[in-house]
Amino acid sequence: MSTDAEHTAEGAPTELAIEFCGEWFHPSRTAPFSIGRDADLVIDTNPYLHRRLLVVEAERDLWWLANTGRSISVALATADGAYQAMLGPGTRVPLVFPELIVMFTAGAYTYEFTIRNSAARFTGRGPGPVADDDTDGGTTIGAVPLTLSQKQLLIALCEPTLRGGMMGSSQVPSSAAAAQRLGWPLTTFNRKLDNVCDKFDREGVQGLRAGGGKLATNRRARLVEHAILSRLVTAADLPLLDETTPAER
Template sequence: MTEDIEQTAENTTVELGIEFCGEWFYPTPGQSFSIGRDADLVIDTNPYLHRRLLEIESAQDLWWLSNTGRSISVALATADGAYQAMLGPGTRVPLVFPELIVMFTAGAFTYEFTIRNDAARFTGRDAAGDGDDTDGGTTIGAVPLTVSQRQLLIALCEPILRGGMMGSSQIPTSAAAAQRLGWPLTTFNRKLDNVCDKFDREGVQGLRGGAGKLATNRRARLVEHAILSRLVTAADLPLLDEATKIAR
């Protein structure tokens, strides 16, 4: 009986894989698996990226994801965008979903990878229905956007939308996004403020300006939220081209 119990516990922690840029990585139960600039999974040599930002390990019959960085928060979401969570420095969450998309920003670049867990115990729908957000998670409702607000989001997310979530993308500057839309920079910044205020009122973290909150960080958080909650997808790209035509 004891051997059966031990075998069951072992099976629940083996079936976990990480996909980054089309390559798969498989953490070993009982060993820590690090992710960062100088880690088991090397994301990039970007100097703004921590040497070890994330750590995956098995404990208590579960896989856990820990943020071991000092200043970078990490966004998590189920594949359907129904569940999101922010993993701040020094915190950890159990990996209980079949698929989890992980996104974070270091400097001007946003990175993403996917964690797949065959032994997952929940689905995004399960999490959305229980109303428990003690781990920083939240369910995403429909947020009404004007056409120009949606175009702004698409312009900021365009590199990721065209790249198909393939590892890393550079977030456009406000000037570059404004030029892409054919808007004056002042118009773009005003609309960016409005969009950020709207999502801030809905409880999205990291969009409120203030001391230590640079515009780059705000745009990055907006991109993370828009992509992970599927507010914009590649199917929305023609709307961006329409904005450019109108501006001309």
């Protein structure tokens, strides 16, 4: 671990701080701070996670977050979910918000941590500033109307994260496991999953389709990221898993 980076489990962060599993990490302005499987901040030993997925560094009076991975896209959102962006491999974004939640998926696991910047220049609500040209950009996505069964599907996929309090990592349920949790046939779950992905894709949610317009293989993980970051589902919604919707099946 870099000697220029400090971390502590107590005390308030100074300027830029990263919170992961209750620990605070404070990147230095004099050296890049890496995040990944073998980095300054070790997220996990998951072999599907890049050794160094993300790098935080200071440049031209701004803090920047760069995706230095090869295949993992990273979801970013403000704490209220009003601003969202997808940070693809080889891109970066300036850290201009006081608080930013970061989520990404590697293999079967989704990870989450928070970046807090006391020197942030953008403090108002709204769509946020235009990102640097080499990013995937950000968007403000309005509320998407969902049927009860569509919301139940999202809650079932997000349940491990919601029950874990968004701390550290959680496993994304398989389609079979989520269908069983809801008491639905797998064919019903897959049909509804297709419909939900189509609905969000039409609203501009990135990462749900692969090349050629086909649905992405990691769409369940992307749905979890979007639903959590945009606060479409919260822990208060968990009781909905026990409601039945026979008319919609």
